[in-house]
Structures are given as C-alpha cells and as structure tokens.
Amino acid sequence: AQTVTQSQPEMSVQEAETVTLSCTYDTSESDYYLFWYKQPPSRQMILVIRQEAYKQQNATENRFSVNFQKAAKSFSLKISDSQLGDAAMYFCAYRSFRAGSYQLTFGKGTKLSVIP
Amino acid sequence: EAQVTQNPRYLITVTGKKLTVTCSQNMNHEYMSWYRQDPGLGLRQIYYSMNVEVTDKGDVPEGYKVSRKEKRNFPLILESPSPNQTSLYFCASRRGATEAFFGQGTRLTVV
Numbered sequence: 001a002q003t004v005t006q007s008q009p010e011m012s013v014q015e016a017e018t019v020t021l022s023c024t025y026d027t028s029e030s031d032y033y034l035f036w037y038k039q040p041p042s043r044q045m046i047l048v049i050r051q052e053a054y055k056q057q058n059a060t061e062n063r064f065s066v067n068f069q070k071a072a073k074s075f076s077l078k079i080s081d082s083q084l085g086d087a088a089m090y091f092c093a094y095r096s097f098r099a100g101s102y103q104l105t106f107g108k109g110t111k112l113s114v115i116p
Numbered sequence: 117e118a119q120v121t122q123n124p125r126y127l128i129t130v131t132g133k134k135l136t137v138t139c140s141q142n143m144n145h146e147y148m149s150w151y152r153q154d155p156g157l158g159l160r161q162i163y164y165s166m167n168v169e170v171t172d173k174g175d176v177p178e179g180y181k182v183s184r185k186e187k188r189n190f191p192l193i194l195e196s197p198s199p200n201q202t203s204l205y206f207c208a209s210r211r212g213a214t215e216a217f218f219g220q221g222t223r224l225t226v227v
Contacts, residue, residue, distance in 0.1 A: 009156075035215060045206060045218035091158060103149075103174060104208075104216060106158040 002027045004094050006107035013082045014115050020067075021077045021110050023092030031097035034068065034075045035104070039089040048090070051075065053097070079112075087114040118143045122207050122219035129197055129226055137192045137222050139207030146211055148190040152176065153204040153221075162205075165190055197226040 003026045013019035025034070036048040051059045051068050058066050063080045079086055092107040120141045129135050141148065149164035151174075161174030165184040179201055181193040190209075194201060202225050208216040 004158075043204065043221040043223075045208075045221075047215045050215055103161050103164065104151075104159070106151075106160070108156055108158040 002029075002032075002094050002096070002105045004092050004105050004107040006090075006092055006110050008110045009108070010111045010113070012113040012115055013079070013086075015082055015084060017082055018078060018080045019082055019112065021079075021090050021092075021112065023075045023077070023107055025073050025075065025092075025094050025105075027073070027094065027096075029096055029098065033095045033097065034066075035093040035095070036064070036066070036075075036077045037091045037093060037106075038086075039091065039109075040085075040087070045091075049077065082114050084114050084116065087112060118217065120207055120209050120217050120219040122205075122222050124222060125220060126223045127225070129224070131198055131226055132196050135194050135197060135224075137194075137205060137207075137224070139190045139192065139219060140188050141190075141207075141209040141217070142188065143209060143211065143217065144187065145209035145217075146187070147216075148184070148207065148209045149174065149216075150180070150182065150190070150192045151206045151208065153206060159206065162192070197224075199226050202226050 005024045032053045034051045038046045038048045049061045065078045067076045089109045091109045094105045123138045146167045150162040151159040153159045163182040165171040205222045207219040210216045
C-alpha cells in the first residue's frame with residue numbers, strides 16, 4: 001500500500017518570502033500522480049499543482065512549483081513571494097496510474113502560517 | 117459552473133439517529149468518493165464508486181453506507197451514528213485521469 005508522509009505539521013513564512021513544504025511517499029509503482037491540495041479556513045479543498053511521475057519536468061503554477069525527485073520519492077512544494085492568502089493547510093496526495101485505481105492517498109497535512 | 121455540492125454543510129445529531137449527507141456533481145464524472153478528515157490524520161477514503169450501481173469500500177468503511185443510483189448523486193448514509201464518526205466529510209468526483217473536484221465539506225457532530 002502506498003503511504004504519504006508530510007514531516008512538518010506546521011510551518012511559517014514571512015510575507016513575500018519563499019517557503020518549501022516537504023512530502024515523501026512510498027510506492028512500488030513506476031507510474032502515478034502526485035498532487036498538492038490547499039485547504040484554507042473555508043475548508044474547501046483546492047488543487048494547487050499536479051505532477052505526473054512519467055514527466056521529468058517539474059510542474060509550475062504561477063508562484064507554486066514542485067521539486068519532484070522520483071528516485072528519492074520526494075515531492076516538495078515551493079511557494080514563492082508568499083502572500084497572506086497562502087495561509088492554509090496543505091496536503092500532499094498520491095494516486096496510482098494503474099487502471100482501476102480510485103483512491104487518493106493523503107499525507108497528514110502541513111499548516112502554513114504567513115506572517116505579515 | 118462545474119461543482120460538487122454537499123448538503124448539509126453543518127449537522128449536529130444524536131447517537132443512533134440515522135442521517136444522510138447528500139453529494140451531487142454536475143460534471144458527468146464517473147468516479148465519486150467520500151473522505152473523512154480528522155486532525156492529525158489527513159483525509160481517509162470511506163467509500164468510492166466507479167459508476168452507477170458500482171461501489172466499493174475504501175480504508176475506513178465501518179459504520180457507513182453509500183448508494184449510486186444516478187451518475188450525479190452519491191449519498192453517504194450513517195445508519196446509526198456514533199460519536200467517533202464526528203468528523204469533516206468530503207465528497208469528490210473525477211473523470212478518468214483528471215484531478216478530483218471536492219465539495220465544500222460537511223461538518224458532522226454526533227453527541
């Protein structure tokens with residue numbers, strides 16, 4: 001079974017600075033998807049970024065980028081120019097590429113605070 | 117607007133009183149699933165459905181039931197709720213390899 005580990009329960013960053021959230025995962029599969037979801041106080045789960053394991057290029061969405069290290073099974077999220085609206089819980093998630101795979105496996109989350 | 121709609125958003129109930137949390141999506145997605153979120157545990161899958169009349173258990177199915185009679189709806193049923201089912205519940209849907217779309221969440225308290 002796959003597992004996802006977020007080793008930082010809480011982090012903080014100064015507004016306009018850069019912060020990196022860590023995520024590692026364990027799998028025996030070679031093809032899979034990785035996601036970062038953001039959950040603000042409104043509780044809505046918002047997709048931040050997605051990475052397909054077969055793609056070597058790291059995904060980027062505006063101020064959000066990932067450092068995907070497949071061999072190390074690491075998938076960290078970098079937030080540049082942090083804004084107050086980035087304060088939220090962040091969840092890393094894994095989903096198999098295998099046909100018939102229906103489950104997202106989540107990490108336990110990292111609570112990010114942004115200091116004005 | 118593409119969305120997943122859950123109702124109610126908040127619910128307080130008593131132990132043993134049957135309840136249903138509804139979930140509806142307007143994106144014609146085949147896959148739908150239910151998760152519960154608890155502090156320090158992240159989100160864990162309760163049940164999922166691959167299509168109409170096809171459902172299966174996730175990681176934490178005990179105490180829950182689901183049905184999928186129509187493609188757009190996937191209700192979560194608690195026949196006899198207990199306090200350990202107090203949680204934040206999310207419904208999600210997707211088509212194929214796309215990312216999952218989540219509902220707004222339902223905060224359930226069982227006293």
